[in-house]
Amino acid sequence: MVGAARIRRRLCLGAAALGLIAVGSAQAAKPTIYVNYTIGCTFTITDDSGKPVTAIPAGDYQILVRTPGSFGGVDLSGTYDMTACKGAVDFRLTGPGVSLATTLDDGDADSDFLYTTLMPSSTYTAVDGHQPTVARATFATTSTTLASSSGAATTPATTSTKTSTVVSPALAVSQLTGSVSAAGKLGLKLHGRAVSTLPHGRYVVTVTDGSSTAGFIVQPGGKAATTLTTLGYTGRKRISVTLTKGIWFFYAGPGAKKTFFDVS
Numbered sequence: 393m394v395g396a397a398r399i400r401r402r403l404c405l406g407a408a409a410l411g412l413i414a415v416g417s418a419q420a421a422k423p424t425i426y427v428n429y430t431i432g433c434t435f436t437i438t439d440d441s442g443k444p445v446t447a448i449p450a451g452d453y454q455i456l457v458r459t460p461g462s463f464g465g466v467d468l469s470g471t472y473d474m475t476a477c478k479g480a481v482d483f484r485l486t487g488p489g490v491s492l493a494t495t496l497d498d499g500d501a502d503s504d505f506l507y508t509t510l511m512p513s514s515t516y517t518a519v520d521g522h523q524p525t526v527a528r529a530t531f532a533t534t535s536t537t538l539a540s541s542s543g544a545a546t547t548p549a550t551t552s553t554k555t556s557t558v559v560s561p562a563l564a565v566s567q568l569t570g571s572v573s574a575a576g577k578l579g580l581k582l583h584g585r586a587v588s589t590l591p592h593g594r595y596v597v598t599v600t601d602g603s604s605t606a607g608f609i610v611q612p613g614g615k616a617a618t619t620l621t622t623l624g625y626t627g628r629k630r631i632s633v634t635l636t637k638g639i640w641f642f643y644a645g646p647g648a649k650k651t652f653f654d655v656s
Contacts, residue, residue: 422454422507423538429459431639431652433477433520434527445531450512451538457483457494457504460613460639461650464499476523487516502614512537570599570620576606576644578651589654592637598630606644612655613639 425445429435437445464479480499485492488511494504510516510533520527568587571579580587580597599608601621610633611617620631623645641650 422452425453425455427455427457427483427518429457429477429481429483431460431654433481433522435483435518435520435529437518437529437531447532447534448510449536449538450510450514450533452509453507455485455492455506455508457481457496457506459496459502461641461652462500462502463496477520478522482521483518484521485516485518487511488514490516566593566595568595568597570597570608570642572599572601572603572606572608572621572644574602576603578606578608578642578644580642580651580653587653589656590635592635592655594632594634596630596632598628600628601626603644606648608642609645610640610642611650612636613641 424440425448426438427435428438439445439448459481463477463481477499480495483494483496485506485508490508490510492506492508494506496502496504512533513535515530515532518529518531566582569581571581573579582590597610597620599620601608604624604626607623607625608620609617610620612635618631618633620633621627621629635655637655639652640655641652643650
């Protein structure tokens, strides 16, 4: 039964990603509550308009829990805030008539839909089990109940996060150094220090690649990747990269563990 429910959630998520739930569909999409995780294993809760959820009408909702990337595919060998999640979220939502939980397939997935009915004049609590006193939020329902579906479908807000592509004119081009050891271990530094956060803008990345079996790839969460050096290449390359706001990853190639940094 649990497997069937998970399959239904996956099918719905795939349809939403492909834009198959749209105006004119036979069944109206439920209003969506978005649980947006950060790398620090904390989260915010917003509605379809992007506003924080504090008080909403009672009724049927779909809850989209999402992370910047699949936590199970991120390198946790360094000292990063994301170690608080231990490779996977432990999201829980409880309250009158509601007891929901997800680990996003133990960190292998970056999003999951949950479905529930919120009761009128009630309070609901969302926590992450890894740090329930820090990653915690509550919201209330009003005595008003959502109108039942009239057959007219609504279009849920997009599940992707827009990142700014505007580069601050005051930000000079900075120099980053990337490295790939002979054993295939990657590093990314600014002024000799390992990168964990960077301001957005344009950077020149100098990659010294000493491995014939690993490359150097950078990628913003949920967006297309940029290959700085390819598998099989050894030597040095200088490439200009514009880093937009959001979570970025760097890794050695397809299937390799990813290391993240935050661009603000």
